[in-house]
Amino acid sequence: MVKILCINGSPRRGGNTEAVLREAIDAAAEEGAEAELMNLVDYDLKPCTGCEACFEAEACTIDDNIEQVFEKMRGADAVILASPVYFFNVTAQMKTFIDRVGYLNIARGRRPFRNKVGGAIAVAARTGSSDALSQIALFLSASRMITVAPQVTVLASEKGDASGDTRGMDDARELVANMVQVARATASLRSARLGNAG
Numbered sequence: 001m002v003k004i005l006c007i008n009g010s011p012r013r014g015g016n017t018e019a020v021l022r023e024a025i026d027a028a029a030e031e032g033a034e035a036e037l038m039n040l041v042d043y044d045l046k047p048c049t050g051c052e053a054c055f056e057a058e059a060c061t062i063d064d065n066i067e068q069v070f071e072k073m074r075g076a077d078a079v080i081l082a083s084p085v086y087f088f089n090v091t092a093q094m095k096t097f098i099d100r101v102g103y104l105n106i107a108r109g110r111r112p113f114r115n116k117v118g119g120a121i122a123v124a125a126r127t128g129s130s131d132a133l134s135q136i137a138l139f140l141s142a143s144r145m146i147t148v149a150p151q152v153t154v155l156a157s158e159k160g161d162a163s164g165d166t167r168g169m170d171d172a173r174e175l176v177a178n179m180v181q182v183a184r185a186t187a188s189l190r191s192a193r194l195g196n197a198g
């Protein structure tokens with residue numbers, strides 16, 4: 001069964017990004033896939049220090065939850081990165097995730113995330129979603145993942161607003177359906193990679 005990891009970059013619990021991802025999880029179940037929500041705010045993730053020790057030892061020297069988060073990524077066929085827009089880009093939590101997990105992926109030989117399927121969602125009150133979506137899409141590309149359309153913007157400000165953006169919610173459901181389809185069609189590319197460890 002296709003496994004989708006839904007990563008929430010919002011520091012606000014029960015907020016709009018979480019609501020969009022819950023819609024995505026429902027859509028995944030309808031498509032016969034398994035989806036899990038991961039709130040980055042629940043993990044201790046410190047910013048990258050640029051020490052580059054990961055290139056020597058393939059492990060990070062910062063003592064936090066990075067390995068747990070990395071293993072969740074490694075175990076997924078498909079990953080949705082969803083972030084609220086904070087000053088025209090992703091949140092600090094999402095950027096920290098990108099820097100830490102992204103660099104470890106590069107440090108670990110042939111990039112364990114290669115050919116995983118990726119999707120991008122940005123939630124904005126009004127403006128800046130294009131830059132946030134570009135940031136996520138560039139990360140997926142740098143990680144050698146397969147980026148699936150559509151890139152989703154949901155317009156929402158106060159908690160609970162997301163459900164009012166029916167077009168954005170429909171786009172999120174379409175993204176999930178497309179990701180499941182692409183994940184099924186590309187399963188052999190991932191299983192060929194020594195159980196994804198290579």
Ligand SMILES: Cc1cc2nc3c(=O)[nH]c(=O)nc-3n(C[C@H](O)[C@H](O)[C@H](O)COP(=O)(O)O)c2cc1C
Nearest residue numbers: 010012015016017084086087088124125126127156
């Ligand atoms: C520090 C901060 C910066 C924000 N910057 C923007 C912004 O640049 N553009 C925008 O449209 N909304 C901005 N917002 C609004 C949030 O993107 C919006 O409220 C979103 O629904 C929050 O998602 P959440 O409920 O999942 O946390 C900002 C909110 C905060 C707290």
